[in-house]
Amino acid sequence: MSRPVFRFAPSPNGFLHLGHAYSALLNARMAMETGGRLLLRIEDTDEGRSRPEFVQAVLEDLAWLGISWEVPVRFQSEHFADYEANLARLWEMAAVYPCFCSRKTAQALALSSYGPDGQPHYGGTCRAISRTDAGERIARGEVHGWRIDMARAGDSAATIWGDTMIAKRHVGSSYHIAVVTDDALQGITHVVRGKDIEPATPLHKLLQQLLGLPTPDYFHHDLICDAEGRKLSKSIASTSLRQLRAGGVTADTILERLGFS
Known part of the structure; x- marks a missing residue:
């Protein structure tokens, strides 16, 4: 019997x-x-x-907390080819379509309904472009992202996302396609993440189904909030572990505060 495989997967865009x-x-x-x-x-x-100093800080902070992990560490920026391969498979099965709209244009053409990420549902303009024309535009080098075609996918739970972007125009990937691809390639059996990511799970399960990938067991834990009831976030400059450590807070204090002592 194989051992369960868990993962911690932060983005190095802050401490x-x-x-x-x-x-x-x-x-x-x-x-x-x-x-x-x-x-x-x-x-x-x-x-x-993403910045190298944030990557180094992740390693230092986790070690300070007494957490150990297997090596090597997987860096998504080194594996765009894996994500592109799965996007190509989805394109072949007509489950996705290229979107040539700029962000401004997409917003102007948006529907009045919204996805779990707060973004308005895409109006579907590029869905009507024929595969031949879309292929020619891609071959000419037109900048594009990739959207899932929910009408073709036909999954009731994931339709709350609408035709959401699963590969950004200037990146070649997105959280959704990358995380699904990585979880499969790394043999992840248990995905343990915050409840703020729970709405994405039906979309991830749909992508796994389309690509024939295994579906891990999902568990979404409660979020840690500040005194005002807001979830801790880099975007609101929540106090970082490095700041706490610099202020004299010990790792044991953190473990006790979070219920791990």
Whole structure:
């Protein structure tokens, strides 16, 4: 019987905070309790925001918390070919279509309904472009992203996303296609992440179904919030682990505060 495989997969676009610490510690504990493995993945497809100093900080912060992981660490920026291969498979089965709209144009043509990420549903303009014309435009080098065709996919749970972008125009990937691809390639059996990501799970399961990939067991844990009830986030400059450490807070104090002592 194979061992369970867990993963902690932060994006290096800022320093880790207590919310990250909780998720990492929970994955580590579940791996230990089940005799499983813990992998570390750096989700750095957004090369414009990812920085080496944040990667180094991730490694230092996790080690400070007493968390160990298997090596090598997988960096998504080194594996765009894997994501492109799965996008090509989805294109061959007509489950996705290229979108040539700029962000401004897509917003102007958007529907009045919204996806779980707060973005308005795409109006479907590029869905009407024939495969031949779309292929010619791609061959000419026109910048494009890739959207899933929910009408063809026919999954009721994932339709809340509409024809969402699964590969961005200037990146060649997105969180959705990259995480599904990586989880399969790394043999992840248990995905343990925050409840803020739970709405994405039906979309990930749909992609797994279309690509013939295994579906891990999913568990979505409660979020760590600040005194005002907001979930901790880099975007609101939540206090980082590095700041806490610099202020004299010990790793044992963090573990006790988060319920891991």
